[in-house]
Amino acid sequence: MKLFFLISILPVVVALIIKINQFFSDRTAIQGIYIFNNMTVVMYLQFLILILALFYGTSVCSEEMEGKTLTYLTTRPIAKSAILLGKYAAYTSLIIILTAIGVTLSFFILNLNDLLNFSLYKILLRDVVVLSLGLICYTSFFTFIGTIMKKSIIFGLVFSFGWENVIQYFPGSTQRFAIAHYLKSLLPAPKTGRFSFLMFRLEPSPPLLAVFMIFLITVVFLGLACVLFSWKEYIFED
Amino acid sequence: MKPVIETQHLSKWYGNVLGLSDVTLEIEPGITGILGPNGAGKSTFLKLITGQIKPNIGTCFIKGKKIRNNYPLFSFIGFCPEQDAFFDELTGWQFITGLLRLHHYSPAERDDRAQKALEIVELVEDKDRVIKSYSRGMRQRLKFAQAIAHDPEIVVLDEPLNGLDPLGRRKIIRLIKSYKGEGRTVMVSSHVLPEIEAMTKKIILIHQGKIFAQGDIHYIRDLIETHPHIISIKCSDPRLLASNFIQEEFVLNVKFSSAENTLLVETNNRDKFFSLIPSLSVKNNIEVEEITSPDDNLQAVFDYLVGK
Numbered sequence: 001m002k003l004f005f006l007i008s009i010l011p012v013v014v015a016l017i018i019k020i021n022q023f024f025s026d027r028t029a030i031q032g033i034y035i036f037n038n039m040t041v042v043m044y045l046q047f048l049i050l051i052l053a054l055f056y057g058t059s060v061c062s063e064e065m066e067g068k069t070l071t072y073l074t075t076r077p078i079a080k081s082a083i084l085l086g087k088y089a090a091y092t093s094l095i096i097i098l099t100a101i102g103v104t105l106s107f108f109i110l111n112l113n114d115l116l117n118f119s120l121y122k123i124l125l126r127d128v129v130v131l132s133l134g135l136i137c138y139t140s141f142f143t144f145i146g147t148i149m150k151k152s153i154i155f156g157l158v159f160s161f162g163w164e165n166v167i168q169y170f171p172g173s174t175q176r177f178a179i180a181h182y183l184k185s186l187l188p189a190p191k192t193g194r195f196s197f198l199m200f201r202l203e204p205s206p207p208l209l210a211v212f213m214i215f216l217i218t219v220v221f222l223g224l225a226c227v228l229f230s231w232k233e234y235i236f237e238d
Numbered sequence: 239m240k241p242v243i244e245t246q247h248l249s250k251w252y253g254n255v256l257g258l259s260d261v262t263l264e265i266e267p268g269i270t271g272i273l274g275p276n277g278a279g280k281s282t283f284l285k286l287i288t289g290q291i292k293p294n295i296g297t298c299f300i301k302g303k304k305i306r307n308n309y310p311l312f313s314f315i316g317f318c319p320e321q322d323a324f325f326d327e328l329t330g331w332q333f334i335t336g337l338l339r340l341h342h343y344s345p346a347e348r349d350d351r352a353q354k355a356l357e358i359v360e361l362v363e364d365k366d367r368v369i370k371s372y373s374r375g376m377r378q379r380l381k382f383a384q385a386i387a388h389d390p391e392i393v394v395l396d397e398p399l400n401g402l403d404p405l406g407r408r409k410i411i412r413l414i415k416s417y418k419g420e421g422r423t424v425m426v427s428s429h430v431l432p433e434i435e436a437m438t439k440k441i442i443l444i445h446q447g448k449i450f451a452q453g454d455i456h457y458i459r460d461l462i463e464t465h466p467h468i469i470s471i472k473c474s475d476p477r478l479l480a481s482n483f484i485q486e487e488f489v490l491n492v493k494f495s496s497a498e499n500t501l502l503v504e505t506n507n508r509d510k511f512f513s514l515i516p517s518l519s520v521k522n523n524i525e526v527e528e529i530t531s532p533d534d535n536l537q538a539v540f541d542y543l544v545g546k
Contacts, residue, residue: 067323067325068319068321068323069323069324069325071290071317071319071321071323072319072325072337072384073340074290075288075290075312075315075316075317076309076312076337076340076341077309077310077311077312077313077340077341077342078309078312078340078342079309080307080309083340230307231307233290233291233292234290235252235291236321
């Protein structure tokens with residue numbers, strides 16, 4: 001928990017370093033909002049939300065298995081799916097709050113000189129919403145993986161930093177098999193710059209379709225996780 | 239009396255390992271002891287009747303209803319698992335009230351029930367301490383408290399006396415015995431016969447996944463009494479003592495152990511044998527340092543009963 005809190009504030013530390021560096025250097029300052037946009041994609045969308053969703057999503061089931069505490073929950077007059085959904089909702093809320101705090105602090109630090117420009121707050125709101133949608137969707141997927149596999153973390157890491165980061169650079173419609181594609185479709189096209197290749201996408205989906213797909217993926221994997229958790233037999237290892 | 243728990247041809251195996259084989263039982267209200275050596279299938283049986291695992295063959299009914307994925311039945315069931323596992327960062331109070339929350343009680347009722355359960359297990363004074371600071375005995379009592387906090391009709395206790403000191407055992411045994419009133423059904427497992435004996439007379443003997451015997455504890459005791467026992471005696475003059483023992487009919491075999499001054503005697507009548515030792519010791523001026531029974535455990539009894 002403490003480790004993930006520290007990881008979630010990592011971008012805040014980076015933002016602070018950038019700001020301090022700007023303050024003491026004579027170089028022409030890059031616009032804070034430009035750095036913030038890149039930070040949202042590079043640090044949050046492609047790294048932090050994946051890490052947070054992976055560890056919290058898979059632990060919905062695995063932490064009860066490893067701690068051998070599942071018995072206390074499954075011998076109560078409550079559906080197993082309700083237990084899983086309750087834990088999913090709690091963990092997702094927690095990581096959304098952690099991420100929102102980090103994003104907001106980074107935004108304020110990077111835009112310290114421009115805080116009265118209220119149009120920038122729309123960007124902050126949009127980014128927090130997109131990242132929250134990402135957390136909701138990824139956590140659902142990893143919750144499903146956690147219920148089905150024992151070595152879910154290894155699979156999750158391969159999925160997060162293999163599949164999700166590679167497939168979106170494939171031409172054609174292959175990129176639509178990545179959750180990141182729909183999240184990036186909700187963000188504006190990148191300006192040319194040092195990090196523009198990280199935003200590269202051939203065919204962004206329309207925003208409404210992207211939101212629909214994100215919710216569809218979330219519902220499908222949560223549903224599968226509920227069914228599996230209800231029927232699968234969990235046997236503790238001695 | 240109508241059975242509360244019914245199993246029909248219940249069988250379970252884990253891959254190639256047999257957990258339980260063709261168990262058909264009817265359990266009525268009162269305390270029923272499940273007795274068997276480690277790995278006999280006690281925990282598998284209790285997990286099956288609480289719906290935590292699926293049987294490969296057979297069915298299990300609680301109050302006439304199938305248990306597996308029938309979560310409303312857990313309003314009537316309290317389960318105390320074998321494993322010493324908790325949400326260690328919580329306090330005892332948070333642990334009990336948190337689990338009671340899953341029974342949909344109002345906050346006031348939740349607090350009331352948690353308080354009562356903690357009073358029963360004598361943990362009220364320690365309720366605000368985190369569980370990781372609890373002793374083994376306190377943790378066992380807390381497990382018992384979570385199983386009875388919702389006042390269930392059926393209480394299933396898997397090895398509740400494991401790892402407890404004698405005082406802790408006495409406390410838990412007293413709790414279990416006091417809980418059987420008002421038509422409740424209590425099932426308690428153990429691999430130690432005197433522990434079960436202290437709680438109930440109704441027992442089920444389980445061995446290698448099969449029900450070996452079932453009924454009154456006296457029946458089991460009789461089986462055990464006829465079981466030849468090996469008794470080890472450490473004394474000042476084992477050869478002199480041995481020469482006296484071999485004249486007795488109930489002494490089947492006498493051996494000298496590799497341990498210093500130790501005699502191993504096999505007898506088919508423990509009571510007579512033990513009553514003879516003091517008189518022989520006084521008569522021959524032999525100082526007896528230690529008497530132990532190396533095979534006085536359930537596994538030895540089972541081995542004898544199954545003819546190993």
